[in-house]
Amino acid sequence: MTRRLLWGRGLSALATALIPTTLTLAVLRIPGQGSGGLGVVLACELVPLLVFLPVGGVLADRLRPERVILLADLVRCLAQVAIGAELIAGSGRLAVLAVLSAVSGVAIAFGLPAVPRLVAAVVPASDRLRVNARIGVVTSVSGVAAPALAGGMAMAVGPGWAAALTGLLFAGSALTLGGIRTPAASTESRNEAKRFGRELAEGWREVRVRPWFLRSVLGHGVWHFTAGLFLTLGPLTAVGRLGGEGAWVLVAQAGTAGLVLGVLLAPRLPIRRPIVVVQVAAALYALPLAALAVPLPAWAVAGAYFAAMCGLGVLSPLWETVVAQEIPEGALGRVRSLDQLISFAARPFGLAVAVPLAGLTGAAGLLLAAGALVAAANLAAIVRTPAAPLPAEPRRRSPAPGPRA
Template identity: 70%
Template sequence: MRLLLGRAISALATALIPTTLTLAVLRTTGSAEALGVVLACELIPLLLLLPVGGVLADRFRPERVALVADLVRGLSQAAIGIELLMGVGRVLDLAVLSAVAGVAIAFGMPAVPRLVAAVVPGPERLRVNSRIGVATSTSSVLAPALSGGVVLVAGPGWAALLTAALFACSALTLGGVRTAKQAETARNTFAKDLAEGWREVRTRPWFLKSVLGHGVWHFMAGLFLTLGPLTAVKHLGGEASWVLIVQCGTVGLVAGVFLVPRLPVRRPLVVVQVAAALYLLPLVALAVSANVVVIAAAYFVAMFGLGLLSPLWETVVAEEIPEGALGRVRAFDQLISFASRPFGLAVAAPLAGLVGMTGLLLTGAVAVAVANLIAISSVKPPATGSPGERPPAKLRR
């Protein structure tokens, strides 16, 4: 319960940051360029330091890493809030504090899968990961409205302080989770630890192919989330059309994470990769200029697939990767995801202008399907047994 509560609070705090920071920078400077600089200052250290965070997550007890990471994020948000309340809000200061938050995220993210694996028994992990997914999905829906409301009523400084308070609560909650003390082992150099983590990745073709497929998924999501609203506003009836599409996707996501522990899934990795391939549907719908109802329905199905994918993937990886290497392996996974989507967001408009939106989206639809379905070729068939045999506690890939 403590783990679930801490993850829910942390997810809400994390989801509050983009809206708060965006409104704060625009209200203070009115400059889109300044906003881009501030957001990039969080992303760049996150990408650079995720491998370091993976090594630390495997060296130290995960609850302590999560505690320190959330405390640092809370302090950075508190500093932003105080500066905004004082009427300062310098872009340089916001950029530096955002970079500090990015460093904390890089250190904290790989520790979370290790924390779940350490405290949740194998048969319960899918259910717990599903509940964490519901909390995260709900937070992504509630956070923009909550942050926007606080900014409108009291100002962005108070929204940042609210975020800081939530991170403090999350740190104390997750920091109170107790895991077994790690056995003393010979301490390797950082480079050797990193190399051993990469060895865990490359010796598992199913993992490497799946992660690369998910990277293509995230890249195409960046394209869709850039070209989709542009198309909706210009050709599908305005902003309300895009809101409808996004909300249908949100409903699909929540439905997926809610239903996945109740489904008779015997081949989790096959379901994961097919679910990722479903993202071809909204890409094709947008490419052929379908009406808003068709695009919304396609996006619902795609995000329902994501809802299935996330808890199953978390569970499969925790079952198949040694706990002592889980932080480094998941850091590689997270690095691919975090690098791919911003890249897709950045190049969507230039690529569409160069090759045309229809060709770009159709090519992307094929790519996301092929890249994810090809990973199924690395899935081992289940062991033979009677048709009614109950699957073992260790999930089959």
Template identity: 70%
Template sequence: MSFSSLVASRNRLLAGRCMSALATAMIPTTLTLAVLRATGSGEALGLVLACEMVPLLLLLPVGGVLADRIRPERVVLVADLTRCLAQGAMAVELLAGVNRVPDLAVLSAVSGAAIAFGSPAVPRLVVAVVPGADRLRVNARIGVVTSVSAVLGPALAGTLTLAVGPGWAAGLTAMVFACSAVTLGGIRTAVIGRGAGERQGRGAGFARELVEGFGEVRKRPWFLTCVLGHGVWHFMAGLFLTLGPLAAVQRLGGEAGWMIIVQSGTVGLVAGVLVAPRLRVRRPLVVVQAGAAVYLLPMVALPVAVGFGLSVVVVAVAYFVAMVGLGVLSPLWETVVAEEIPERALGRVRSFDQLISFAARPVGLAVAAPLAGMTGMAALMVTGGVLVAVANLVAVVRSPEAAPPRAAGDRGQVPVRRSA
């Protein structure tokens, strides 16, 4: 591929990921307001949101296998077009004033299935388009546009819903998905390479390919330990994002206090993503796990501020620092995994990673209130903060980066040592 083609493909990748992230971020707000307007029922809202999450979790392993069999741009094209059609159908129904919860639940399930197939293909698309030397920089840029989209998406969907109705917000989401599909689907990558002993796409069954993918995970204990640590972080984030608003509204200045905390975290996340490619990192895996471990700070700061009557600024600063760490984590993790996992198995390995992440946070959101009722908010948050730090720092201790370098033939077992 020529230099000009590489640049064009990279630009399409960034633009497409920006649009896809924006459309994805618009969906929850549109769905929430649409269901509440139609029914006013929290149970109905929970049903609709669960209908997206269940197929997403069940089908992620299937999506990982397909991502390793098929060119990634084709998988992403179909996934985004499917979400475009689902949002378009939702827009038609809402604009027609039908507002049937079962219909919205089915369309949410279709969107969840599309995410399950599309998500594992994205890392393969990045690897196929971006040379290794530039991958950290591009991952950081993708992190920036994703973070900004996560802020703009709900604001845009909420504004449109309040101004003209949720049907128009769903219609705009469908249009953005269509643009994303055309942009990412227009990227051209090489055919997936296969060694002489590999049977993918030559009669190997789904179960066998799935087992082979998990075998790649088992060969790399550092990967499995890190992913489990990240799962603990996602679970604790679910606790914080459930209990944090309640504590802020009741004890830390009301809704304005929570908005200060949230916006400080957004600024920290973007700052961390921007800083990541400028850091000189000799042990990227250590930085990744330390970035997750600093989520201890807001988990402890929240009950301390509530218990001692401190300013909301204390929690905001702690959350800012934690989100800087997570902002640094994201592009470094994407880069390390892309360099250490064979491209032929990257989709399946990343689907395992995403499965843990997608599953852990909803569980945290669901059990936060019952657990706080049994243990008290302060004890739960402090214990959770300690657990997230320990789980991720244990991964650092067990990481091969903490041991003397192995022979060059051990590639795939030890994360690379490189300057970012």
């Protein structure tokens, strides 16, 4: 079951990571379309995603999570195949790409909150940190490999075929994750007759009675916002003041290495207060922001970014595990949809306002303020956090000693 879960999440992560590069290259090839057209297409996916995430959270708690994921990934498969057919046929109409991107955004909103429920339903509590760490490794590798794969295919055979491959991967994800069967305790809710508004309010009530969760989520939202600032101003600073494009490549590669290392370390660390570790890890993002503000030499910025992304690698599987442990499974989809909503909204906002804000305050001042904000918001969330340790993995029994000679 765990292997099937890892394969399904890996296929879905790779397919999701292929989309931005494929769409970017496809739109830029349309005559008369540039960054404006690309912004429209990307916004058409993001806006429905944000609008329908709360709805997806309710459905994730009401229905079998594997059924929700099956339907969502099949819709994403059809949307990507249609985008591929549009591009291969040579039409490349911006309106068609925008509509299909909006369909994908809705499908993501329905499928995303169901994933934590699926993991919680099929993975024992004692194994979740290890499984979440493995999922994190697969997701990280996919995020690194996908742009190169999409770019290579676009150059060799065109972005339409890259979109078709993405659709095929979503089909594999749908069949893999959709074929998992959750136990009887995780089947459809007995309270299906409840109105949508009431179920949504009950999910919010689960958040209100856990102030530590809301404080942490808001701190993570600040992290995503400052990440948007860094990822926009970082390349500009690297090219202008740190030695060119190679300096930014060094920083980005250091971040990738740190992320993978952190994910691998997470299940091996002796962690007694997981939320404290999560929030300190998020606060580490102040390091690259401050290093870029000075700016320090490229190798120093790369080292700071390595440390911050290593913290993120530890944070991600820990957070997934702790939330699944502390939130009732029947409310997990609704509660996590709030978490995902804040995260998905904050980073694009940071990307959008980075340059205008830097023009008003100066890049150095903005980056220093962002570093102070992300550290303060996440360290403040440590107050009154749950002290319950993570469930220990069961010890494997040693083989019985054989007869002595």
